[in-house]
Amino acid sequence: MxxxxxxxxxxxxxxxxxxxxxxxxxxxxxxxxxxxxxxxxxxxxxxxxxxxxxxxxxxxxxxxxxxxxxxxxxxxxxxxxxxxxxxxxxxxxxxxxxxxxxxxxxxxxxxxxxxxxxxxxxxxxxxxxxxxxxxxxxxxxxxxxxxxxxxxxxxxxxxxxxxxxxxxxxxxxxxxxxxxxxxxxxxxxxxxxxxxxxxxxxxDTAPAEARGHHQGGWFTLRRHYNRVRVLTYANRTKKQKPATHILVEAVFYFIKGVVLLPFAIFSIEQRLRCGKSFLKSVAYPMSLFGPGRYEPYRDMDGY
Missing domain, CATH: 3.90.550.10 (Spore Coat Polysaccharide Biosynthesis Protein SpsA; Chain A)
Structure with a gap:
């Protein structure tokens, strides 16, 4: 069969x-x-x-x-x-x-x-x-x-x-x-x-028109701050993370940023890590006031 x-x-x-x-x-x-x-x-x-x-x-x-x-x-x-x-x-x-x-x-x-x-x-x-x-x-x-x-x-x-x-x-x-x-x-x-x-x-293999879309320390840090803030806001509103927990994490990332600060002179990667830690220490408490208004995907880039 x-x-x-x-x-x-x-x-x-x-x-x-x-x-x-x-x-x-x-x-x-x-x-x-x-x-x-x-x-x-x-x-x-x-x-x-x-x-x-x-x-x-x-x-x-x-x-x-x-x-x-x-x-x-x-x-x-x-x-x-x-x-x-x-x-x-x-x-x-x-x-x-x-x-x-x-x-x-x-x-x-x-x-x-x-x-x-x-x-x-x-x-x-x-x-x-x-x-x-x-x-x-x-x-x-x-x-x-x-x-x-x-x-x-x-x-x-x-x-x-x-x-x-x-x-x-x-x-x-x-x-x-x-x-x-x-x-x-x-x-x-x-x-x-x-x-x-x-x-x-x-x-570096991307056309010149596309490189700004994937590079840039300021853009990377700003986007990171925004994402941390909106994600933390979402977690809080869904009752997955209480306000006290958020504030404790903010202190932790501030201390981590201070610890990383001396190493920031050695490479861009270390500077980004340090910057992201400080940004988290700000984004976490700011999420208690809302998700923020930075909307990078409202206007499309690229070609």
């Missing part, structure tokens, strides 16, 4: 974009040229967060010769959380077992981008896997950045975890999402095989 073959796992490549058609084209081309995992079905959707559909022409041109089916959809309501939740809804609609994602401004993906992500999530049994990331290097079950990640359906279909609209224009939505998913029982795994995208791994 011939037994019916089990259906192949379906991976949805979900790309959020907003008014960056040239950067998107570079990203899509690299994905189209990268190796695909074996014995899986692959589909792609590009979700445009611009109601003027500035990405449509780029996507339709790419779709003509893409090695997998490509769809285009519009999420007119602006926001980082809105567009990522839109991709989750699309993944559920088509019955995707995994959604692999990278952002339009991260530059070309590696030649084995999707294969590496899928290999790691299959081998480890994690619910989400991505690259080893900065301050979470030593964390066993770390929240992962939203770029360059693969997420299993257990998170978005079974646990029904979604990105919080509070972070639509501030950033920090990926950290908040990861922490809530982990609290619900999901396993997040950072693995060095999940390579960072080219412009993140080496900003």
């Amino acid at each position: 011939n037994r019916a073959k089990a259906p192949q796992p379906l991976i949805l490549i979900g790309i959020p974009t907003c008014m960056r058609p040239r950067m998107l084209a570079i990203c899509l081309q690299s994905i189209g040229e990268s190796a695909l995992p074996e014995n899986v079905e692959v589909r792609m959707v590009v979700a445009d967060n611009d109601f003027n559909e500035s990405a449509r022409e780029v996507v339709e041109e790419f779709a003509c010769n893409a090695p997998f089916p490509v769809d285009y959809t519009v999420c007119a309501e602006r926001g980082l959380s809105n567009i990522r939740n839109h991709l989750f809804d699309y993944a559920i609609k088509i019955g995707a077992d995994y959604i692999a994602s990278t952002d339009d401004d991260e530059g070309p993906v590696s030649a084995t981008w999707l294969s590496d992500l899928y290999t790691v999530i299959r081998e480890t049994g994690g619910d989400a896997v991505g690259p080893v990331h900065g301050e979470y290097k030593a964390v066993k079950n770390p929240p992962l950045p939203s770029r360059n990640i693969i997420i299993s359906a257990r998170i978005y279909r079974n646990l029904k975890i979604r990105y919080d609209p509070l972070f639509n224009l501030t950033g920090g939505e990926d950290t908040d999402f990861g922490k809530r998913a982990i609290a619900a029982g999901a396993q997040f795994i950072a693995d060095p095989r999940c390579q960072a995208n080219a412009w993140i791994a080496n900003p």
